[in-house]
Amino acid sequence: MKACGFSERVRQAASSGVWTDELRDHCAACEPCAETTLVTAALCEDAAFINDEAPPLPDPTVLWMRARLERRQRTSRRALQGIVWAHRAALFLAGVIGLLLVPKLWPMIAKSADVVESFATVPSLPLTLIGPALVLMMCFAVLALMAIWNELAEEH
Amino acid sequence: MAITASETAVPATGVRSLMMDEAAFACFYRRTARPLRGFLLRSLGDPALADDLLQESFLRLLRSDFETDDEQHRKNYLFRIASNLVKDHFRRRRPEDTLSGDPARRSPGSGEVDLRTDVSKALGDLAPRDRQMLWLAYVEGSSHSEIADILGLKTASLKSMLSRARSRLAAQLRRLGLQPMGRGRT
Numbered sequence: 001m002k003a004c005g006f007s008e009r010v011r012q013a014a015s016s017g018v019w020t021d022e023l024r025d026h027c028a029a030c031e032p033c034a035e036t037t038l039v040t041a042a043l044c045e046d047a048a049f050i051n052d053e054a055p056p057l058p059d060p061t062v063l064w065m066r067a068r069l070e071r072r073q074r075t076s077r078r079a080l081q082g083i084v085w086a087h088r089a090a091l092f093l094a095g096v097i098g099l100l101l102v103p104k105l106w107p108m109i110a111k112s113a114d115v116v117e118s119f120a121t122v123p124s125l126p127l128t129l130i131g132p133a134l135v136l137m138m139c140f141a142v143l144a145l146m147a148i149w150n151e152l153a154e155e156h
Numbered sequence: 157m158a159i160t161a162s163e164t165a166v167p168a169t170g171v172r173s174l175m176m177d178e179a180a181f182a183c184f185y186r187r188t189a190r191p192l193r194g195f196l197l198r199s200l201g202d203p204a205l206a207d208d209l210l211q212e213s214f215l216r217l218l219r220s221d222f223e224t225d226d227e228q229h230r231k232n233y234l235f236r237i238a239s240n241l242v243k244d245h246f247r248r249r250r251p252e253d254t255l256s257g258d259p260a261r262r263s264p265g266s267g268e269v270d271l272r273t274d275v276s277k278a279l280g281d282l283a284p285r286d287r288q289m290l291w292l293a294y295v296e297g298s299s300h301s302e303i304a305d306i307l308g309l310k311t312a313s314l315k316s317m318l319s320r321a322r323s324r325l326a327a328q329l330r331r332l333g334l335q336p337m338g339r340g341r342t
Contacts, residue, residue, distance in 0.1 A: 011294060032319070035326035040294040042329050046275040047295045050194045054203075057193070058211055060185040064178050067218035 014040035199242045213238040236306045278328035286321035
């Protein structure tokens with residue numbers, strides 16, 4: 001499609017409604033400019049119609065505050081990232097150490113189970129306490145797993 | 157009046173990209189929100205969706221690290237964000253929604269402004285990208301390179317695409333009985 005040198009002037013005239021005789025004569029003879037005139041006038045009229053009919057715009061202050069809030073949340077999340085990873089590493093290390101210690105502690109655990117089963121007597125009281133201590137440790141382990149789960153869920 | 161980048165708008169927490177202060181943003185918003193709403197409304201054909209994407213466009217502009225003192229440049233960037241949102245919307249849209257997004261094919265009872273004008277009917281027969289091109293060229297007065305930048309097209313191919321879209325819309329408008337202003341009636 002060949003470009004017409006008048007097209008920008010025609011567009012401006014059609015949009016503003018200010019025509020010169022030269023442009024009017026040109027449009028009568030130039031098909032692309034006639035199309036430009038028709039399309040520009042129609043679209044500008046439509047734009048004016050939209051502006052008149054449209055409901056009020058949302059308050060820019062709300063958008064500004066929302067963007068600022070999101071920005072702050074993102075910044076604080078980024079700042080906490082290091083702490084979160086250190087926390088995770090510590091939990092992982094604790095888990096690994098715990099697993100490494102299980103074989104060494106196993107005889108003691110087995111013994112404590114025996115004691116609990118045989119209704120311990122007063123002299124063997126320290127051994128009977130190993131049972132509740134184990135339950136407590138299990139609780140802490142469950143809580144640690146829940147904390148990790150919570151962090152992962154928050155991240156996603 | 158050009159919007160100035162304000163260093164005082166940078167909070168101590170390191171929030172760097174909100175380069176406009178609140179007053180400058182409000183000023184920019186007042187100047188660009190209505191044109192952008194028109195652009196979105198005629199691209200999407202759905203006033204509620206257009207308003208949603210309008211807010212999302214401004215939010216994305218504020219979230220971005222885009223910094224400039226040139227208001228026109230910022231406006232073009234805003235329109236590019238909006239155009240990408242429109243593109244995403246049409247990409248995500250399910251096949252059964254195809255007709256509902258078209259301004260010309262909405263049911264008369266939908267209560268929206270689109271069917272009230274002949275222009276919206278004529279625009280509804282065009283592809284969303286053609287509507288966007290025409291709106292930017294003939295309402296916003298954007299240059300070919302600006303339109304290409306906003307819509308992610310090549311400037312060289314844009315000229316012929318715009319010309320074809322203009323011819324299609326002009327034919328539709330003539331079919332509806334509208335005549336060019338320079339030749340008599342608007």
